[in-house]
Amino acid sequence: MLVLDAGNALFKSPTPGGDPKEKERAGLLLEQMDALGTTAMAVGARDLTLGTDCLARATKGRTMKLLSANLVDAAGKPLFPASTVATGGGVKFGLVGLSPEGPVTPQKGVVGSPPVPAALAESRRLREKEKVDVVVVLAAVPYQDAVKLSQEVGNAVDFILHSHEGRGQGVAQRNDFASLVPTGERGRQVGRLELSVEGKGPFVDLSEEERARQQLKILDTHLQQARQSLAAAKDEKVRKTWEETIASFEARRKALELQVEPGKQGLGRTHRLSYIQLGSNVADDSAVKQLVERIEPPGSASH
Structure with a gap:
């Protein structure tokens, strides 16, 4: 240390x-x-x-x-x-x-x-x-x-x-x-930066995976609500707006899924940042x- x-x-x-x-x-x-x-x-x-x-x-x-x-x-x-x-x-x-x-x-x-x-x-x-x-x-x-x-x-x-x-x-x-x-x-605060130095290239933040999982949960809730709103909508303009919103959510979901793929964050050099509040x-x-x-x-x- x-x-x-x-x-x-x-x-x-x-x-x-x-x-x-x-x-x-x-x-x-x-x-x-x-x-x-x-x-x-x-x-x-x-x-x-x-x-x-x-x-x-x-x-x-x-x-x-x-x-x-x-x-x-x-x-x-x-x-x-x-x-x-x-x-x-x-x-x-x-x-x-x-x-x-x-x-x-x-x-x-x-x-x-x-x-x-x-x-x-x-x-x-x-x-x-x-x-x-x-x-x-x-x-x-x-x-x-x-x-x-x-x-x-x-x-x-x-x-x-x-x-x-x-x-x-x-x-x-x-x-x-x-x-x-x-x-x-x-x-x-005391900041704690834990490193794994195997491999080459930039350090990958292991906390990104944890944050991505949390964001996925929130995004799934928003997607469910958006799909319900689309199903209930009658006006074509309103339906189109909800379809665009859902497409945007789904694209964001795919990007987040890439960050939580099994083993992705375990390769190369990694770091994890945390704090102890005094x-x-x-x-x-x-x-x-x-x-x-x-x-x-x-x-x-x-x-």
Whole structure:
């Protein structure tokens, strides 16, 4: 198992000064992420609230790697490693970090270069030089940039784990070869991405079969109702409308049936995405809870 973070994890706002204990809070988060065995985190806007120097000092000596393939200083020098290589379950992973494009507000001269070319160059290097089995981009960039990346990287990237707007949990979206994966919001969920890496080609989403079966049930109900309405209709225009509707439903049904054919989803490389919701049903760790309450006491506005 690899534990990864797509960034935007440390501060509540990209603008400093909103919380008197923001630095202490970020330090606790980094400490706990390291304790969890987090392999790597992308550097996002909400990780740079106090600047890159502060972030680098806070993570010095930690096992977790901070990654950004496109964050550079005034001289164009990279501020963090572009990628790292990690092995899990006998599989070699290439992990790339991306930061948002444009200047970093708290620190003059620091800028994020265009993310797509940076991700593509580093992902290709990992494929060709490091011979990795799976490439994962930790994309702490706006959603539209993540979508653009998924459409333009070809087969250089397998997964793009996205954070920026706090979109919450959702389904994996494959636009071409790469799958774009939402990572939850505000630490309220843990995403679990299970992989089978046998074979070649893009990863197939096993959840698509489950969703297709659910949609088939709904569609069959609509088809039955439409056929009943057609049988009861007397007016030819109305009958024609219902016939067209039924034809549309039947075409959609055939497409869904292809997704649930026995054995179809079991071939090649596959993935299954699920989430653990960190609500009241998940017990607190008493030691961590004490550390949190030193910063955010019970009853405080931020607790």
